[in-house]
Amino acid sequence: MKFTISRIAFTKALNTVSRAISTKTTIPILTGLKLQVNQNELILTGSDADISIETTVKADNPDNLLAVESEGAIVLPARFFTDIVKKLPEDTLTIEVGENFQTMITSGQSSFTINGLDANNYPHLPEIETNTSIPLAADLLKQIISQTVIAVSNQESRPILTGVHFTLSDTNFLAVATDSHRLSQRKVTLENPVNGSFDFVLPGKSLTELSRMIDDTQDSVTLSVTENQALFTIGDTLFYSRLLEGNYPDTSRLIPDSFDTRISFDAPELLASIERASLLSHESRNNVVKITVKPDEKSVTIYGNSPDVGNVEEDMKPKSVEGNELEISFNPDYMKDALRSFSQATINIDFTSALRPFTLTPTEDSDSFVQLITPIRTF
Amino acid sequence: MKFTISRIAFTKALNTVSRAISTKTTIPILTGLKLQVNQNELILTGSDADISIETTVKADNPDNLLAVESEGAIVLPARFFTDIVKKLPEDTLTIEVGENFQTMITSGQSSFTINGLDANNYPHLPEIETNTSIPLAADLLKQIISQTVIAVSNQESRPILTGVHFTLSDTNFLAVATDSHRLSQRKVTLENPVNGSFDFVLPGKSLTELSRMIDDTQDSVTLSVTENQALFTIGDTLFYSRLLEGNYPDTSRLIPDSFDTRISFDAPELLASIERASLLSHESRNNVVKITVKPDEKSVTIYGNSPDVGNVEEDMKPKSVEGNELEISFNPDYMKDALRSFSQATINIDFTSALRPFTLTPTEDSDSFVQLITPIRTF
Numbered sequence: 001m002k003f004t005i006s007r008i009a010f011t012k013a014l015n016t017v018s019r020a021i022s023t024k025t026t027i028p029i030l031t032g033l034k035l036q037v038n039q040n041e042l043i044l045t046g047s048d049a050d051i052s053i054e055t056t057v058k059a060d061n062p063d064n065l066l067a068v069e070s071e072g073a074i075v076l077p078a079r080f081f082t083d084i085v086k087k088l089p090e091d092t093l094t095i096e097v098g099e100n101f102q103t104m105i106t107s108g109q110s111s112f113t114i115n116g117l118d119a120n121n122y123p124h125l126p127e128i129e130t131n132t133s134i135p136l137a138a139d140l141l142k143q144i145i146s147q148t149v150i151a152v153s154n155q156e157s158r159p160i161l162t163g164v165h166f167t168l169s170d171t172n173f174l175a176v177a178t179d180s181h182r183l184s185q186r187k188v189t190l191e192n193p194v195n196g197s198f199d200f201v202l203p204g205k206s207l208t209e210l211s212r213m214i215d216d217t218q219d220s221v222t223l224s225v226t227e228n229q230a231l232f233t234i235g236d237t238l239f240y241s242r243l244l245e246g247n248y249p250d251t252s253r254l255i256p257d258s259f260d261t262r263i264s265f266d267a268p269e270l271l272a273s274i275e276r277a278s279l280l281s282h283e284s285r286n287n288v289v290k291i292t293v294k295p296d297e298k299s300v301t302i303y304g305n306s307p308d309v310g311n312v313e314e315d316m317k318p319k320s321v322e323g324n325e326l327e328i329s330f331n332p333d334y335m336k337d338a339l340r341s342f343s344q345a346t347i348n349i350d351f352t353s354a355l356r357p358f359t360l361t362p363t364e365d366s367d368s369f370v371q372l373i374t375p376i377r378t379f
Numbered sequence: 380m381k382f383t384i385s386r387i388a389f390t391k392a393l394n395t396v397s398r399a400i401s402t403k404t405t406i407p408i409l410t411g412l413k414l415q416v417n418q419n420e421l422i423l424t425g426s427d428a429d430i431s432i433e434t435t436v437k438a439d440n441p442d443n444l445l446a447v448e449s450e451g452a453i454v455l456p457a458r459f460f461t462d463i464v465k466k467l468p469e470d471t472l473t474i475e476v477g478e479n480f481q482t483m484i485t486s487g488q489s490s491f492t493i494n495g496l497d498a499n500n501y502p503h504l505p506e507i508e509t510n511t512s513i514p515l516a517a518d519l520l521k522q523i524i525s526q527t528v529i530a531v532s533n534q535e536s537r538p539i540l541t542g543v544h545f546t547l548s549d550t551n552f553l554a555v556a557t558d559s560h561r562l563s564q565r566k567v568t569l570e571n572p573v574n575g576s577f578d579f580v581l582p583g584k585s586l587t588e589l590s591r592m593i594d595d596t597q598d599s600v601t602l603s604v605t606e607n608q609a610l611f612t613i614g615d616t617l618f619y620s621r622l623l624e625g626n627y628p629d630t631s632r633l634i635p636d637s638f639d640t641r642i643s644f645d646a647p648e649l650l651a652s653i654e655r656a657s658l659l660s661h662e663s664r665n666n667v668v669k670i671t672v673k674p675d676e677k678s679v680t681i682y683g684n685s686p687d688v689g690n691v692e693e694d695m696k697p698k699s700v701e702g703n704e705l706e707i708s709f710n711p712d713y714m715k716d717a718l719r720s721f722s723q724a725t726i727n728i729d730f731t732s733a734l735r736p737f738t739l740t741p742t743e744d745s746d747s748f749v750q751l752i753t754p755i756r757t758f
Contacts, residue, residue, distance in 0.1 A: 080662065080688060087655050102689075109696070110655055114689030276466050276489055283459065309459060310481075310493030317488070 001037050001072025002096040005057065006065035007088055007107070013055050014082045016237055017046030019209050020053040021078045027123075032075040033082075034122045035095070037068055045125065046078065051206050052125050052240040053213075065092055073119035074103055081105075084112055126240055128231040130224045134168065134194050138218040138234075144175050145211040147186050147369060150337040152204035153179035162204055165248040169197035176251050177204070182334045183254060183357075183372040184341070198225050201248050206230075206241035213239060255359060255370055259350035261293055261323035263300055264363060265316070267342040273314045274339065277304030278332035280312050288376050289332040293351070295321045304332070319346060328354045329378045338371035380416050380451025381475040384436065385444035386467055386486070392434050393461045395616055396425030398588050399432040400457045406502075411454040412461075413501045414474070416447055424504065425457065430585050431504050431619040432592075444471055452498035453482055460484075463491055505619060507610040509603045513547065513573050517597040517613075523554050523565050524590045526748060529716040531583035532558035541583055544627040548576035555630050556583070561713045562633060562736075562751040563720070577604050580627050585609075585620035592618060634738060634749055638729035640672055640702035642679055643742060644695070646721040652693050653718065656683030657711035659691050667755050668711040672730070674700045683711070698725065707733045708757045717750035 017033055025031055025048055034045040040059040045052065059066040074097045085093065088107035096104045101116035145164075153161035164177045173188040210232055214221060217235075224231045225243075232239040277289040283306035290303040300316040328351060338360050339347075348366065351358040360371040396412055404410055404427055413424040419438040424431065438445040453476045464472065467486035475483045480495035524543075532540035543556045552567040589611055593600060596614075603610045604622075611618040656668040662685035669682040679697045684690040707730060717739050718726075727745065730737040739750040 077688065080658070083658050084655070087651070087658065089651060089655075110652070110691065110693050112655075112659075112689060112691045115687070272466070272468060273489070276463070276468075276491075279459070279462050279466065280491075308494070309456065310491060312489065312491045314489050 001035075001074060002069040002094070003037050003042060004065065004067045004069075004092055004094045005042065006063065007085060007091055007093055009057055009061075009064040009066070010093065011082075011085055013042075013044050013057050014085060016055045016213065017044045017053045018078060018082060019213065020046040020048055020051045022048040023079065025049070029075060029117055029121055030123070031078060032117055032122070033078040034073065034075050034119055036073040036119065037071050039068060039071065042066060042068075045122070047123065047125070047240075049123075050203065050242050051209055053237065054125060054240075055237040058236065069096075072097055074101060075117040075119050075122050076103060076114065081114065084114075125238075126226070126229045126231075128224050128226050128229055128240070130222070130231065130233065132195050133222040133224040133231075133233070134190075134198075135192075135220050135222050138214050138221050140188065141221055142211050142214050144173075144186050144188065145207045147341045148175045148177045148184045149204045149207050149211075150341060151177040151179055151182050151184035151371075155179070160201060160244055160246040160248055163201035163244040163248075164204060164207055165199075165201050165251070167197075167199050168194050170194065176248075178249075178251055178254070178372075181331070181374050182338070183251060183370075184338075185251070185255065185370045185372075187368050200225055200230065201244040201246075202230055202241055203244055210239055210241070213237065254357070255372055256350070256352055256357065259323065259352055259359075261295070261321075261326045261351040263293055263321050263349050264319040265347060265349070266319070267339045267345050267347050270316070270347075271336060271339040273302050273316060274332050274335050276314065277302050277312055278336065280304035280306045280309060281332055282306075283309045286376075286378075287331055287333065288329045288378060289335070290327065290329045290378070293321060293326040293328075295323055295325065323351075326351050326354060328358070328375050330358075330373055330375045334373050338373060341371060342369075380414075380453060381448040381473070382416050382421060383444065383446045383448075383471055383473045384421065385442065386464060386470055386472055388436055388440075388443040388445075389472065390461075390464055392421075392423050392436050393464060395434045395592065396423045396432045397457060397461060398592065399425040399427055399430045401427040402458065404428070408454060408496055408500055409502075410457060411496055411501075412457040413452065413454050413498055415452040415498065416450050418447060418450065421445060421447075424501070426502065426504070426619075428502075429582065429621050430588055432616065433504060433619075434616040437615065448475075451476055453480060454496040454498050454501050455482060455493065460493065463493075504617075505605070505608045505610075507603050507605050507608055507619075509601070509610065509612065511574050512601040512603040512610075512612070513569075513577075514571075515600050515602055517593050517600050519567065520600055521590050521593050523552075523567065524586045526565050526720045527554045527556040527563045528583045528586050528590075529720060530556040530558055530561050530563035530750075534558070539580060539623055539625040539627055542580035542623040542627075543583060543586055544578075544580050544630070546576075546578050547573050549573065555627075557628075557630055557633070557751075560710070560753050561717070562630060562749075563717075564630070564634065564749045564751075566747050579604055579609065580623040580625075581609055581620055582623055589618055589620070592616065633736070634751055635729070635731055635736065638702065638731055638738075640674070640700075640705045640730040642672055642700050642728050643698040644726060644728070645698070646718050646724050646726050649695070649726075650715060650718040652681050652695060653711050653714050655693065656681050656691055657715065659683035659685045659688060660711055661685075662688045665755075665757075666710055666712065667708045667757060668714070669706065669708045669757070672700060672705040672707075674702055674704065702730075705730050705733060707737070708755045709737075709752055710755060713752050717752060720750060721748075 036043040090108040093107040105112040305311040415422040469487040472486040484491040550569040679695040
């Protein structure tokens with residue numbers, strides 16, 4: 001195996017597959033990255049067993065400066081090899097595998113020899129048919145991920161809740177996540193109906209990594225799903241994730257369909273106030289912020305308190321207030337995550353009572369996106 | 380005590396004094412910052428007992444929007460108070476101290492009440508006469524610090540070596556630091572002779588903080604020294620540091636005055652090669668890089684090696700090579716620090732033998748700056 005390649009193009013590909021590579025893996029060969037050189041392409045693979053990423057650098061793109069002298073494959077120590085490539089002196093580098101998997105990396109006056117591993121021992125990636133794949137707009141997918149992944153659980157006690165639950169049929173696309181204290185639900189109507197119906201749970205960690213891989217140059221991502229794997233195709237890169245096993249709880253009845261008190265705010269304005277209130281609640285043993293709503297006075301007041309440090313009170317100027325008087329307490333960190341997910345939108349917050357979950361929805365297209373938060377009992 | 384101030388100007392002053400405030404202090408009141416309001420100014424003070432910083436916000440600068448309603452002083456929890464000020468909604472804020480040191484911070488609809496401490500319990504800053512103070516060009520002082528502070532010791536076993544040794548007399552300014560493995564020495568000729576002579580050791584940590592405080596807007600810094608304190612005046616800010624006690628070792632005879640082998644390089648080019656070689660030496664138990672010099676062949680070769688991972692070899696193109704053949708090994712991290720301190724300059728590296736310290740000096744004005752490194756015996 002021997003090839004020459006542009007250092008910039010190679011570094012970009014190394015960064016892409018490195019997202020999947022963990023130093024903490026219990027399978028030693030997975031701390032490495034696999035290079036497979038074919039006649040007109042170089043394929044890089046990284047994996048942590050949950051996520052696998054494969055990206056192809058093609059010789060027919062002149063920017064890649066890829067010249068293959070002989071085919072072959074090798075596994076190289078990922079972090080260390082990437083550090084070397086980043087520091088090489090010239091614009092191109094040559095990699096040649098010699099005897100006993102000894103690999104020579106040359107660039108200008110610099111010549112490294114490092115110990116590689118037999119690529120035959122590297123795990124095979126899952127085989128997934130892509131002929132029933134579903135096209136998704138790249139920016140929409142990123143938005144769906146960012147809006148739902150905040151509510152996945154970090155606790156391994158109920159593994160299924162560490163993922164986002166996707167259901168697709170016809171033109172309906174639904175994504176739901178809940179850690180049992182809060183819930184995020186996003187609905188999208190697809191342009192084209194999907195072939196069949198899909199119901200699967202993707203790990204939140206996989207979705208976060210996937211989202212980081214989608215940059216502004218991508219218009220579209222395609223999704224293929226099997227019984228235990230999902231495959232996202234992003235240009236020349238394949239992103240594999242295992243699915244979570246088990247049945248996701250039925251969340252359809254958790255969202256209240258009526259309210260007794262409704263307040264309306266610009267999300268960023270309310271976010272800034274909650275952030276200030278949480279400065280104090282974070283200094284307290286129980287991290288709680290309180291909202292008091294008085295519809296007669298059109299007033300909404302936010303309180304944060306720490307016995308050691310002090311307190312904060314803000315008289316807010318809501319866009320509107322309607323319904324019953326209310327005093328309700330909640331975890332401000334859940335509220336901050338929820339408010340950030342609406343970015344600049346105007347939102348309604350709908351309450352039924354001080355002990356029942358309340359919802360945040362955008363005032364426009366309110367059915368498409370719901371954040372639900374369970375309050376905290378303080379009396 | 381009550382005043383109103385621009386949030387931007389106040390935040391800048393808070394950031395300045397916060398440099399001196401440590402959360403790890405054993406003196407509880409030093410986790411706070413002191414505000415002293417006089418008729419036309421606000422004075423902020425932060426201290427960790429080693430370093431103290433005092434900065435003044437003046438009412439006569441209209442940008443500060445400082446309006447004093449009543450004088451007084453208070454100590455407030457530094458980190459927490461700074462977080463609040465940064466997140467306030469309006470461009471100005473008002474601070475008012477009430478009963479029992481309860482302090483109200485208001486800005487727009489936001490109103491915080493936090494528990495302050497009695498300013499009478501805050502330690503007094505040292506009193507230092509500034510009538511014999513020494514003016515120093517701000518950019519030169521920053522350069523001297525960055526060039527010497529790299530060689531101070533991190534080990535508390537010989538406390539005096541954790542500082543930089545300054546000697547000033549007439550127009551001579553000398554700064555030396557050594558951790559006994561390497562040494563940095565910078566000589567400067569002052570424009571105006573100093574009054575008397577000075578010999579003192581400033582902690583490396585103080586100098587690093589001082590350097591961060593000097594920005595491009597400052598032309599000049601003045602230095603005043605007493606028996607156990609130094610005071611740097613930077614515009615409206617006073618920076619106090621304690622001096623290290625004890626006698627600094629005599630370093631004048633450590634620097635060799637002749638050489639048997641000399642090589643010459645652009646510092647950045649050699650730095651890049653050493654960085655690559657250190658990628659391998661860092662993977663090895665003994666962090667060593669080797670240079671081989673062959674004057675007959677005009678060749679300089681750099682080797683890095685790790686039994687587990689591999690090796691690297693670079694045939695360098697030095698600007699010149701003269702003297703005896705040599706093979707010498709050293710800690711590449713010392714070499715990297717030294718090379719960085721020359722920034723873009725061309726340097727000479729002068730060796731006597733494989734076991735004797737070698738020096739790096741700029742080819743121009745070579746007497747002004749020396750980096751000395753002790754080699755490592757590998758045979």
